[in-house]
Every structure is written in C-alpha cells, then in structure tokens.
Amino acid sequence: MIIIHLWNYIYRHVFRFWLKWILRQITGKCELQRICDGSKKSAERTLKIEYSLESSKSKVLQSAVHASEDEVKKYVALIMKEKKINIQKDTGFALKLQMCLLQITGYKKLYLDVEDLRKCPYNSNNKEHEKQLIELWNLLMPHEKLKARITKQWCDIGFQGDDPKTDFRGMGMLGLVNLLYFSKHYPHEARQILTRSNHPTLGYSYAIVGINLTEMAYSLLKNGALKTHFYNLVPCVAQMDHFHQFYCYLVYEFDKFWFEEEPESIMYFNQYREKFHEIVKRRLQGYDVVLAL
Template identity: 80%
Template sequence: MKEKKIEQKDTRFKTNLQISLLQITGYKKLYLNVENLRRIPYDSENEEHEEQLIELWNLLMPHENLKARVSKQWCDIGFQGDDPKTDFRGMGLLGLVNLVYFSRHYTNEARQILSRSNHPKLGYSYAIVGINLTEMAYSLLKNGTLKAHLYNLVSGLPQMEHFHQFYCYLVYEFDKFWFEEEPESIMHFNQYREKFHEKIKGLLLDYNVVLTLQDTKKP
C-alpha cells in the first residue's frame, strides 16, 4: 500500500516537473517570437503590412472611407501624423499586430475606447497609447514579470495569442484607469502611465494571478 502511494506521488511529481519545464521553455520561446516580431520594421512597400494597417482603419472607422494612404485622417484614430509608419519605429510590426488584434477580436470595445479617447478634456491619442502599451507588455514579458500570469493561464506552451490577450487586457484597463484618474491634461501622460505600470506590476506579484479581458468584462 505504501509503495502504491509512493508511486502515485512520484508520478505526480514527474508530471508537474514536465509541465514546469514545458512552461519555462515555452516562456523563453514566446519571448523570442515577440522579440522577432518587434524587430521587424514597418515597411510601406510590404503588401501584408499595408493590408494590416488598412484593416485597422476599417475595423475602427467602418463608416468612413480612408481617402488616401497618406492622410491626416490617421490622426482620427490616434496616430501622430499623416503616415502611421513613423509611429511604429519603437515597437516595429508588433505594435501594429497588437492594435489589429484588439480591434479584430474586441471590435466593440476598441471602437468604444477610440470614442472615449476623443473626450474634449480627458482625450488621448488612441493608436499612440496602444503602441505605448505594447512596449509595456513587451517589457513585462522580457523581464520575466509575466511568468506567473502565463504559467497560471496555460498549462503547456504559451503562444503569441496569449501575449496579445494580455495586451488587450492592458488597453481595456488603461482606458478605465485614465478616466478614473482624470489627469489634468495629456501632458501628464508619462506620470499616469508609470502609475498604471506600477499597478499592473503589483497585480502580477500575486502567485495566482491571471489577467484576462474576459474576466474583466464579466458582470
């Protein structure tokens, strides 16, 4: 009887060890995949890049046609100038992929947040802030802070999908945070961005943490 219990414990230990090793390996692989995507510069000569950019516009502005590829209209969804490619320099293609992912999978939420970002007093540049939050998600992944979240979320190998989902959580939560804090102006963005960053890092210290947009949206 004792031998059977020992065998059961030994089997559980081996299984848990295999899962742990799989998660550790998967985390490293996920970081490399995210890093590789970040290192790809946005290329306006690349048809796939351009298609994703146009898809972003169509998802966010379904009732307004983009009159030209280079246009001041891009400012309407929070880019800085008339050609968004310059705004992707820091995060490369990763910034665009995240924006498109959120708009594609949470279209209503993305449009609502875009609308809120145009608030006359508390408004902010939707796309620029989105790219900034990509940097936040990336840095949390890079320094290992996302480990507990991903290990709790996925029993096997974490995928790029899971990184995108975390990004979606950040976008949704940052918008709520921004309006709750009511900054005096967008000039204080860095201050509130850091405050939000510290809040997220605090949540990620919880050993049982799982931060997903699905949970956030539950009544």
C-alpha cells in the first residue's frame, strides 16, 4: 500500500509533469487541448479534463472545477490565458472545454441540491409534505380510498407502520420525492411493481425498498460513480430530474433482479441489495454507459 501511494505521488508530481512538458514540445498543444482532440464527446473527455484540472499545479485550473455555472465562460478565458492557447489556431477548444466544465460544475451542483432535499426532514405539519404523501397513495392505490392519515393501510404500499413519516428519517424528503416521481412518471410500472412486491413468497416492502434505493442512488452520486452516466446522458448541466430518472432505473432493475434471484426470504435483503449494488457499480465503470429505463 505504501509503495502504491509513493508511486502515485511520484507519477503526479514528477513523472507526469515532465511527460506533459515533452508532449507539449512535440505537439505544440497543452494537455487540455490534447484531451479535447483525442477524446470523443462523452464521459471519457469530461473525466480526463476533470482529472487534468484537479491535478494541475495552477490555482486557476484547480479552481475551475469548483466554479459556478455562471463562472464557466470566465474560467475558460482564464485557462486559455494561463496555458497560452491561441484561439485562432485551435478554434474548437474553447467550446469543448466550456461544455466539459458545465458538466463538471453541474454534477457538483446536482449533488448539493440532492443533499439539501435529503437533509429536509418530513414534517407532518407541512401541508406540502402531507399533500405529496397523500398523492403517492392515490397514484399507487387509485381504487382504494385512504380511511385516515394514520392507518395500517400504509403497510399495503410497503411502509413499516401506520405513519409513513417515521420511514423517511434516513433520506428525508428525498425518499418521498423519489417514490412520488416514479409513481407520477411511470404509473403503470409503479403499480405493477407494487403488485409484484406483494408476492406470497418473494414479496418485499415496496416503499421501504424504494427508500433504500434512494440511499443507493444518493451514495453513487456522492462518491462520483454516477459521473460516467450523467456526463454521457446530459450534454451540459444535470438537473434534479436526471437524478430522479436514475432512481426510476434502479427501482425497475432491482425488482427484476429480485425475482430473478428468488431469495429464500426477505431476511436476506441486505445481502441481495449489496449484490445488486455491485452490479450497478460495475455497469457504471464503462466510459459509454447510460443507465436509463
């Protein structure tokens, strides 16, 4: 482990510097230009640009990955000045770099927006929160009226007790918003999966598993594993809808996975959840990956 860290340090601070210098003398172009020329418009290009900026000794380049969307054009100009790039000789570079920076800063902004929603606790005194919860019931159970706000009926859609608010503690409003988004945009699939979740031997708690998958989507976003997916899917700035769509993919794929695996009991849920998590992480490792319904 010490040898690996030592090699990484030598590579980033010594070998990489001289390699970049030699290539610039040969090609007449800096590393950022070579990436834009040699990588196609996809996650591959943006990830390489991001690594190059973060690894740079220049404060201007390092700061670019933390810019806001409004500051992107300014940082493109600063980078071109810092690296002495002639816009007349490389006419396409500025636009390519700008698109990469929009994706990089957009991902960071999306994470902050998702985190804010996760940190927002469900409040039964908040009319909007209550409205969304009731809407979830109506979308999933259109032919059955909810008899009361606090009722055992909530167990019919996979909550643990007679008041769902306790189940949102870990993921806050993010858990509810995800469940609601799937039910709104894919009502047929949501009701179909709810029906399947009530299977006599392979059944699982629909809402609880849904909130669990919210945590999975959130953790993949937080650790950067979703960069390949979003950089391929969204040409500039990722929005909250894109995160919700990825969640919908997880719900659909997990249900399929669960019934293909045929677990002996719901007691093995954590084991199978981790197995599914590993499958998703492997899928996200390819440069060309897009995971969507």
